[in-house]
Amino acid sequence: MTSGERSNAALSVVIPVFNESDGIAPTIESVKSVLSDMETDTEIIVVDDGSTDGTGKVLEGIPGIRVISVPENRGVGAARNTGILAAKYDRIAMLDGDGTYPAEPIPEFASLLDSYHMVVGARTGKRVARNILRAIPKWFILKLACYISGKSIPDLNSGLRAFRKSSVIPFFPILPQGHSWVSTITLAMLSNGLPVKYIPIDYYKRIGKSTFHPFIDTYNYILLIIKTIMYFNPLKVFFPSGIILLLLGIIRLLYNNFRYNDIKESDVILIIASILILFQGLLADLVVARTKFNGIAEQQGKSCQ
Numbered sequence: 001m002t003s004g005e006r007s008n009a010a011l012s013v014v015i016p017v018f019n020e021s022d023g024i025a026p027t028i029e030s031v032k033s034v035l036s037d038m039e040t041d042t043e044i045i046v047v048d049d050g051s052t053d054g055t056g057k058v059l060e061g062i063p064g065i066r067v068i069s070v071p072e073n074r075g076v077g078a079a080r081n082t083g084i085l086a087a088k089y090d091r092i093a094m095l096d097g098d099g100t101y102p103a104e105p106i107p108e109f110a111s112l113l114d115s116y117h118m119v120v121g122a123r124t125g126k127r128v129a130r131n132i133l134r135a136i137p138k139w140f141i142l143k144l145a146c147y148i149s150g151k152s153i154p155d156l157n158s159g160l161r162a163f164r165k166s167s168v169i170p171f172f173p174i175l176p177q178g179h180s181w182v183s184t185i186t187l188a189m190l191s192n193g194l195p196v197k198y199i200p201i202d203y204y205k206r207i208g209k210s211t212f213h214p215f216i217d218t219y220n221y222i223l224l225i226i227k228t229i230m231y232f233n234p235l236k237v238f239f240p241s242g243i244i245l246l247l248l249g250i251i252r253l254l255y256n257n258f259r260y261n262d263i264k265e266s267d268v269i270l271i272i273a274s275i276l277i278l279f280q281g282l283l284a285d286l287v288v289a290r291t292k293f294n295g296i297a298e299q300q301g302k303s304c305q
Contacts, residue, residue: 009040009110010041010042011035011089011110012092013031013042013044013095014087015096016047016094016097017048017097018073018079019052019055021054021057021058022207023097023098023099023207024046024059024097024098026099027095027097028044028046031095031103031106034103034104041089043089045065045066045068045083045086046065046067047080047086048067048069049078049079066086074177075177075179077178077179077180081175081181090164091165093106093110093162098206099207100159100205100207102201102204109121109162112197113162117163117164118162118167118196119162119199120198121160121161122154122199124155124200128202141156141218141225144222145183148225148229157186171185174228174231176220179220180221183225191232232288234281235284238282239278243274245273245277249273
């Protein structure tokens with residue numbers, strides 16, 4: 001492999017951590033073992049997002065990695081952004097530091113970036129550790145994401161994925177600071193028609209205590225899914241809402257008219273509100289389409305210079 005080919009295929013591995021003193025060392029060792037077999041330049045970046053359990057001390061004793069320490073916890077999404085910006089190479093692989101994800105698929109993921117903007121490890125392999133309490137809300141969120149995005153998504157929030165730095169940075173303004181970073185970037189790419197590849201992987205029981213809050217984070221996931229789609233395909237939110245209100249208003253109006261020979265103000269308000277919502281959806285969709293058109297025109301203009 002020539003130096004130019006090595007540079008193009010070079011890979012940065014980003015591992016965000018917060019209070020992972022038990023799991024981070026074995027995770028890094030497994031990543032090192034995998035990277036040692038790759039015939040390209042690689043680096044490991046660990047972003048310590050304000051850990052208070054001694055994670056920093058553990059990282060100090062591990063050679064061959066680049067550690068970015070943040071004084072106070074900002075959220076795993078912010079840690080991911082920090083690692084991406086610090087990466088030397090355009091190809092980036094990312095996994096959690098709690099021992100839940102296998103490092104072995106990383107080379108395959110990186111090689112697929114020639115054809116895809118992002119490769120995601122779908123936790124549908126033979127060995128998958130599941131948390132029943134988290135499985136139910138995740139199933140609901142996944143179905144909601146599939147409907148809103150219009151895509152089949154086997155795993156919305158997997159922490160093992162590879163992507164190009166240049167593909168992710170444009171979405172930084174809408175990426176959240178917390179756990180839903182991975183869900184948002186997945187929906188953002190799918191909603192923009194960027195090719196995403198899913199590869200089945202195993203998923204192990206985590207080492208240490210999870211920072212996931214079932215109610216708060218599930219609520220935030222749902223809000224961010226809707227918010228993300230509002231950026232890219234607002235009719236998916238406005239149209240069904242407007243149609244439901246319109247049908248409800250018409251049914252109430254007909255019922256009250258034939259039953260009581262009367263038309264109530266609430267029936268008219270429902271119909272007017274539904275029409276306003278539908279028009280707002282059309283306007284929002286027009287704004288999104290215009291924004292995309294301007295972005296494409298700007299890119300074409302740059303390529304012609």
